[in-house]
Amino acid sequence: MRVTAIVKKVLKELFRDKRTLAMIFLAPILVLWLMNVMFASNSSTSAKLAVVDVPHQVNKNLDKVDHVSIKKYTDRTQAKKKLKQNKIDGVIYYHHNKYYVDYANTDSSQTALTKQALKVAITGQSITKMKTALTQSQKQLVKLSKQLAIVAQKNGMQVPTKPGTQKKTKPKKAKKAKIINKYHYGNSDTGFFNKIVPILIAFFIFLFVFLISGMALLKERTTGTLDRLLATPVKRSEIIYGYMISYGIIAVIQSIIIIVVTIWLLNIEVAGNVMWVILISILVAMVALAFGFLLSTIAESEFQMMQFIPLVAVPQIFFSGIIPLDSMANWVSYLGKILPLTYAGDALNQVILYGRGFESFAGDMLALLIFIVVLVALNIVGLKRYRKV
Amino acid sequence: MNNFIEIHNLVKKYGKQTILNNVDLTLKKGEIIGLIGPSGAGKTTTIKTALGMEKADSGSALVLGKQMPNRKILGEIGYMAQSDALYTSLTGAENLEFFCEMKGVAKKDIAEQIEYVSEVVDLTDALDKYVKEYSGGMMRRLSLAIALLSYPKLLVLDEPTVGIDPALRRKIWHELNNLRSQGCSVLITTHVMDEAEKTDRVALLLHGEIIAFDHPQVLEQNYGVPTIEDVFLKAEQKEG
Ligand SMILES: Nc1ncnc2c1ncn2[C@@H]1O[C@H](COP(=O)(O)OP(=O)(O)OP(=O)(O)O)[C@@H](O)[C@H]1O
Numbered sequence: 001m002r003v004t005a006i007v008k009k010v011l012k013e014l015f016r017d018k019r020t021l022a023m024i025f026l027a028p029i030l031v032l033w034l035m036n037v038m039f040a041s042n043s044s045t046s047a048k049l050a051v052v053d054v055p056h057q058v059n060k061n062l063d064k065v066d067h068v069s070i071k072k073y074t075d076r077t078q079a080k081k082k083l084k085q086n087k088i089d090g091v092i093y094y095h096h097n098k099y100y101v102d103y104a105n106t107d108s109s110q111t112a113l114t115k116q117a118l119k120v121a122i123t124g125q126s127i128t129k130m131k132t133a134l135t136q137s138q139k140q141l142v143k144l145s146k147q148l149a150i151v152a153q154k155n156g157m158q159v160p161t162k163p164g165t166q167k168k169t170k171p172k173k174a175k176k177a178k179i180i181n182k183y184h185y186g187n188s189d190t191g192f193f194n195k196i197v198p199i200l201i202a203f204f205i206f207l208f209v210f211l212i213s214g215m216a217l218l219k220e221r222t223t224g225t226l227d228r229l230l231a232t233p234v235k236r237s238e239i240i241y242g243y244m245i246s247y248g249i250i251a252v253i254q255s256i257i258i259i260v261v262t263i264w265l266l267n268i269e270v271a272g273n274v275m276w277v278i279l280i281s282i283l284v285a286m287v288a289l290a291f292g293f294l295l296s297t298i299a300e301s302e303f304q305m306m307q308f309i310p311l312v313a314v315p316q317i318f319f320s321g322i323i324p325l326d327s328m329a330n331w332v333s334y335l336g337k338i339l340p341l342t343y344a345g346d347a348l349n350q351v352i353l354y355g356r357g358f359e360s361f362a363g364d365m366l367a368l369l370i371f372i373v374v375l376v377a378l379n380i381v382g383l384k385r386y387r388k389v
Numbered sequence: 390m391n392n393f394i395e396i397h398n399l400v401k402k403y404g405k406q407t408i409l410n411n412v413d414l415t416l417k418k419g420e421i422i423g424l425i426g427p428s429g430a431g432k433t434t435t436i437k438t439a440l441g442m443e444k445a446d447s448g449s450a451l452v453l454g455k456q457m458p459n460r461k462i463l464g465e466i467g468y469m470a471q472s473d474a475l476y477t478s479l480t481g482a483e484n485l486e487f488f489c490e491m492k493g494v495a496k497k498d499i500a501e502q503i504e505y506v507s508e509v510v511d512l513t514d515a516l517d518k519y520v521k522e523y524s525g526g527m528m529r530r531l532s533l534a535i536a537l538l539s540y541p542k543l544l545v546l547d548e549p550t551v552g553i554d555p556a557l558r559r560k561i562w563h564e565l566n567n568l569r570s571q572g573c574s575v576l577i578t579t580h581v582m583d584e585a586e587k588t589d590r591v592a593l594l595l596h597g598e599i600i601a602f603d604h605p606q607v608l609e610q611n612y613g614v615p616t617i618e619d620v621f622l623k624a625e626q627k628e629g
């Protein structure tokens with residue numbers, strides 16, 4: 001069969017080209033490792049906070065939290081001024097049992113740290129309050145039963161040993177303080193590394209597969225072998241299928257490497273089934289493959305193919321969910337709908353972040369499948385440029 | 390079907406430039422014709438348009454009785470392009486095997502086919518070498534060998550003997566004559582005029598038109614010169 005012959009030939013060529021092979025399998029590992037180094041250094045975030053009128057106990061608790069330091073201010077406006085000047089990372093203001101927090105939010109991990117610290121400090125305070133309330137009521141209880149015992153003795157009655165009949169004095173529940181958050185930049189959803197990981201996976205797979213696939217057909221064309229191939233009775237579809245299958249095999253291996261490295265090196269928790277992650281990634285890889293083939297028929301040289309990367313690959317990352325699209329102009333979100341990475345990012349989000357099952361991203365997978373079918377068909381038609389039948 | 394190639398009023402333009410202007414050409418069964426003309430005259434374009442790799446603006450091309458472009462008929466044509474299009478990271482044998490499969494040669498016949506064609510072009514000893522380690526002439530020969538695969542009825546060779554030494558060239562011509570006697574036809578383009586002498590008919594392509602198409606001797610008589618080379622030069626001068 002011609003398709004298998006093409007697959008065999010392409011794989012043979014690939015496995016003899018050690019440099020390309022290294023690029024395919026080692027480059028993603030290298031890039032992901034660099035990212036790991038980058039984000040690992042981020043874990044030692046510290047936050048400097050200004051506190052205004054915050055209860056003493058909360059202040060003490062806050063100060064105890066690692067990497068958090070506080071400075072007391074008497075005037076809120078003055079504290080806010082400092083915030084604007086980037087001298088501090090947040091302002092906490094307590095008023096009428098409410099905490100008003102202003103975050104600089106230039107670094108999302110600092111914001112997260114501040115939030116966490118404040119929560120811990122306030123809960124800590126409520127616990128102490130509750131404790132004192134509890135001990136007080138216990139003391140009252142003991143007193144009460146003592147008095148009862150005396151009365152009973154006087155009346156010659158037996159005292160029930162069970163305190164069940166006694167009226168319980170409920171401890172006054174410490175009213176939970178409310179926290180009101182305000183962000184200097186962005187909102188509470190503003191990127192947390194975890195959140196962008198699924199999209200990064202999709203993007204890397206797209207980028208790396210796109211790169212190698214674009215080069216493949218291009219070489220066939222620039223060396224003239226495509227003309228020669230098309231001078232045989234081979235069908236155009238057989239060429240495209242042959243290339244899709246052979247590069248598909250490579251892309252699958254590459255995607256699995258990327259996923260394994262990401263999950264293991266970056267220590268990412270996958271809430272759902274990892275098999276879904278791999279399956280979705282394979283679909284992404286196939287889309288990228290077909291897309292790369294298509295663009296390589298437009299490109300005149302390897303150099304032009306490289307120029308497609310910023311044009312085609314990079315914008316997709318913006319639409320794939322790193323920035324919430326609902327806050328954008330209408331046409332922008334429509335544009336996002338025709339880009340495959342939007343669906344890939346969403347599907348991977350569902351699996352990795354929310355651990356949802358197939359039904360929640362079946363639509364995304366269908367969309368990716370449609371992309372593949374349409375792009376493959378376009379490729380087969382596109383080869384008509386080089387042979388009319 | 391007596392004519393293996395029948396080209397009628399073929400017109401081909403690249404942008405505004407007209408490359409082929411009403412070209413007529415016929416190739417009979419069991420005939421070798423040469424297509425000569427100055428560089429850039431449109432020889433390669435004629436071949437590519439006839440085989441359906443380029444779209445003709447008007448006119449028609451029948452190859453082996455079928456209107457071109459036609460995919461199935463390509464299996465019966467051995468085409469050798471002007472440039473050596475080979476997979477350089479594969480060995481000679483792997484290249485031949487791959488194109489056997491593309492041409493639809495049955496699996497059991499592949500080994501025999503490879504043996505035959507590599508014998509003709511004298512590459513038997515170099516079959517296991519990577520093509521990137523071949524010399525220029527060796528690549529040319531492998532390219533010709535690929536065209537010869539699957540016993541095509543029709544050979545279309547675009548300057549097949551460039552970079553091939555005289556002894557081997559003689560051998561190749563011997564094989565072409567052999568094929569002709571078996572009923573195959575050959576269309577060959579060349580800049581080597583003593584090769585043109587060896588053909589049955591020569592077509593002289595100039596400014597996108599066939600200005601002469603006849604037996605070499607007849608052409609020499611018509612132009613009153615002793616060789617095809619002189620015919621070529623004289624025709625070019627006259628049209629200049
Ligand atoms: N793809 C193309 N686009 C534009 N012009 C082209 C293209 N291919 C060929 N031409 C032009 O068509 C003309 C004929 O080219 P062609 O390759 O047929 O010449 P040729 O007779 O085979 O020459 P040579 O003997 O040098 O091989 C040339 O002027 C060339 O510039």
Ligand SMILES: [Mg+2]
Pocket residue numbers: 432433434471547
């Ligand atoms: Mg030419």
